[in-house]
Amino acid sequence: MGLFNRKSAQERQEEAMQMADDIAAGRGFMGKMTKAFMGSEFTEAMQQATSSIHQAEHVAALRAAGVPTQPATVIGMQDTGQTINDNPSIVLTLQVGTQAVAIQALVSRLEIPRVGEQVQVLTDPQSxxxxxxxxxxRD
Known part of the structure; x- marks a missing residue:
C-alpha cells in the first residue's frame, strides 16, 4: 500500500469503475440521487457506457488468454452518439463467413473501422x- 495507505493507479481505477457501476445501477445514495435528479434516460446511457467498457476489458482478457480471432468485413456502420474518453461506441454490421451480424462495440478514435475494411472478431467461449x-x- 505504501505510506499513508496510498492506492495504486489500478486500484483507484477499479474503485472508480465500481462506483460508476453502482451509480448507473441506482445502488447506494449517489445512485439513487443521480437517477432522481438526472432521470432514467441518463442512468440507462451510463449503464450502456459502463457495459461497453466492461466488454472492451473482457475482449482484451480473452485475447491475452489466447482465444482465437477470425476475420470479418465491415458492410455497414452506425454511430450510437455515445463516446467514452472520446472513443465512439458504434454498431458494426459485419460479414462473418456467409452471415451478416450486427454488434455494438467501443472502438478507438484512432482506429475507426470503415465500410469494406477487414476487422477481427472473436467468439466469447462462455456466452x-x-x-x-x-x-x-494491413498488408
Missing part, C-alpha cells in the same frame, strides 16, 4: 457472443 477485437492487420 457464444461475437465480440469486436480490432482492425485486422
Amino acid at each position: 457464444g457472443a461475437l465480440l469486436y477485437a480490432g482492425l485486422a492487420a
